[in-house]
Amino acid sequence: MKEYLFLFRGGDGRNPQQSPEELQKVMQRWADWMGGLAKQDKLVGAQPLEKSGRKIKGTNKLITDGPFMEGKEMVGGYLICKAGTYDDAVGIAKDCPILEFDDGTVEVREIREMKM
Amino acid sequence: MSAKDQNDNVSKLTDHLFRREAGKMVSVLTKIFGTKNLETAEDVVQQTFIDAIELWMLKGIPDNPSAWLFRVAKNKAIDVIRRNKHSLQYDFNDSERILLKSEYTLASKMENFWKEELVKDDMLGMMFACCHPEVSAESQITLILKTLCGFSTAEISKAFLTSEDTVSKRLYRTKEFFRKNKIKLEIPSSDQIRIRTEAVLNAIYLLFNEGYNSTHSEELIRQDLIDESMLLCRLLTENPNTQLPETYALTALICFHASRSPGRLSAEGEIILLPMQDRSKWDKDLISIGIEYMDKASSGNSVSTYHIEAAIAFEHCAAGSFEKTNWKRILELYEWLCKISPSPVAELSKAAVVMQMHGASEALKILENILDKKKIEEFYLYHSLLGEIYSRMNDNRKAKHSFENAARLTRSSKEKKLLDEKIIALIN
Numbered sequence: 001m002k003e004y005l006f007l008f009r010g011g012d013g014r015n016p017q018q019s020p021e022e023l024q025k026v027m028q029r030w031a032d033w034m035g036g037l038a039k040q041d042k043l044v045g046a047q048p049l050e051k052s053g054r055k056i057k058g059t060n061k062l063i064t065d066g067p068f069m070e071g072k073e074m075v076g077g078y079l080i081c082k083a084g085t086y087d088d089a090v091g092i093a094k095d096c097p098i099l100e101f102d103d104g105t106v107e108v109r110e111i112r113e114m115k116m
Numbered sequence: 117m118s119a120k121d122q123n124d125n126v127s128k129l130t131d132h133l134f135r136r137e138a139g140k141m142v143s144v145l146t147k148i149f150g151t152k153n154l155e156t157a158e159d160v161v162q163q164t165f166i167d168a169i170e171l172w173m174l175k176g177i178p179d180n181p182s183a184w185l186f187r188v189a190k191n192k193a194i195d196v197i198r199r200n201k202h203s204l205q206y207d208f209n210d211s212e213r214i215l216l217k218s219e220y221t222l223a224s225k226m227e228n229f230w231k232e233e234l235v236k237d238d239m240l241g242m243m244f245a246c247c248h249p250e251v252s253a254e255s256q257i258t259l260i261l262k263t264l265c266g267f268s269t270a271e272i273s274k275a276f277l278t279s280e281d282t283v284s285k286r287l288y289r290t291k292e293f294f295r296k297n298k299i300k301l302e303i304p305s306s307d308q309i310r311i312r313t314e315a316v317l318n319a320i321y322l323l324f325n326e327g328y329n330s331t332h333s334e335e336l337i338r339q340d341l342i343d344e345s346m347l348l349c350r351l352l353t354e355n356p357n358t359q360l361p362e363t364y365a366l367t368a369l370i371c372f373h374a375s376r377s378p379g380r381l382s383a384e385g386e387i388i389l390l391p392m393q394d395r396s397k398w399d400k401d402l403i404s405i406g407i408e409y410m411d412k413a414s415s416g417n418s419v420s421t422y423h424i425e426a427a428i429a430f431e432h433c434a435a436g437s438f439e440k441t442n443w444k445r446i447l448e449l450y451e452w453l454c455k456i457s458p459s460p461v462a463e464l465s466k467a468a469v470v471m472q473m474h475g476a477s478e479a480l481k482i483l484e485n486i487l488d489k490k491k492i493e494e495f496y497l498y499h500s501l502l503g504e505i506y507s508r509m510n511d512n513r514k515a516k517h518s519f520e521n522a523a524r525l526t527r528s529s530k531e532k533k534l535l536d537e538k539i540i541a542l543i544n
Contacts, residue, residue: 030220030224031224034218043214046218077220
């Protein structure tokens with residue numbers, strides 16, 4: 001088993017008119033998807049991220065306040081899961097509720113073991 | 117409505133709701149936090165009720181008070197999880213609870229834990245945890261009352277005439293046991309379920325007995341303990357895992373006994389003995405509910421002591437008057453009871469029935485034949501029955517002596533008073 005990081009972009013949180021019921025439905029879909037992973041003991045962790053941010057750059061540690069890019073390009077959350085191969089990880093990512101939106105994306109990255 | 121009336125209403129309602137809902141809330145929260153954080157679960161419930169009292173006194177009672185309480189408890193639980201999800205004191209890593217650690221799923225997962233069927237399972241799980249075979253009988257009942265029945269430490273100590281300190285120590289020891297042994301709220305596996313359910317039934321039986329014939333309290337009948345034991349029994353009858361014939365039999369037994377409570381005390385709270393009771397005061401609905409449970413109890417092959425005791429209680433309920441009591445049938449049942457589960461109390465009851473049927477000297481023979489004299493002499497009922505027997509044999513000196521012994525041994529003030537009256541009657 002390897003670990004994979006999913007980075008979520010776009011997709012949710014951009015409709016302020018969303019009713020509580022609609023929001024609840026969306027959250028239930030996340031709970032179903034992640035619940036399935038948890039049952040197979042594949043879920044490591046996941047959190048949504050705030051839109052604001054700070055960036056610290058280079059040797060002189062220059063600090064800038066975010067947001068740093070347009071909504072659909074911004075990382076809105078992450079999930080770490082266990083999977084056997086890239087294909088397995090992509091298979092898991094395909095069921096992510098963020099893909100119910102046209103501009104929703106999941107970037108799948110394998111966590112690298114550092115060679116000592 | 118005046119502010120004072122409003123406050124009175126709020127405090128009455130919250131007392132009532134605490135009895136009814138606190139057990140559910142503590143059970144679910146303990147499932148969420150784990151048994152080693154039982155105290156945190158209790159704190160959340162406590163704080164929820166404190167909030168309710170404050171807000172309701174100020175703004176009035178909401179339309180659905182129970183739903184309000186559950187919502188506030190959920191929010192408080194979410195705060196606890198956010199603060200503690202990485203604490204070593206908590207373990208949210210199993211597949212059930214890992215979703216509580218992610219903000220994506222925390223709220224909906226929290227909601228799921230409070231579904232009605234799951235709440236009932238958690239209450240059963242709590243019963244099984246409280247009645248773990250390694251927890252002493254006193255501690256089992258103490259923790260059941262505290263966690264499932266919403267009793268305060270002070271109320272428990274009053275119900276069992278022990279100090280609050282003793283109650284606190286029992287609670288502390290049991291919680292330590294949970295912590296050390298990582299006890300979970302769960303319904304035992306199928307190979308364990310029977311023996312574990314029997315332990316739960318035994319605790320409920322003791323709880324009920326204490327309510328029905330309070331040996332430790334000022335009041336003879338503690339209706340609240342009777343209500344709680346019936347509630348716990350019914351929970352067990354609703355779950356397929358715990359629907360044993362014994363479960364139904366104990367529920368029937370409680371229904372039959374409880375049906376007679378309204379006739380057992382006078383308006384002044386004095387004991388009325390069975391021959392003098394106004395049987396029209398007995399609760400007929402409860403008797404028919406008891407009969408339904410009795411029918412279900414007879415489904416299996418096993419006969420427990422609860423079956424026999426329920427059958428005896430039924431015979432009393434079914435008799436139109438004291439004179440019409442089917443003593444012959446009751447005596448058979450007591451003989452059966454003494455055979456499968458010999459106990460001093462069963463022997464005493466048998467002797468009392470023999471006294472009704474065959475007279476005092478026959479009853480005296482039974483008492484004289486009891487082998488374990490030392491043990492039975494600790495029971496006030498033994499001395500009180502002896503007194504009754506001697507008084508019927510016109511041996512007033514021995515009768516008085518026996519009643520005095522009985523009065524010395526009982527801790528119930530009502531029983532003492534009754535015995536004193538019998539002594540006075542002997543002298544006149």
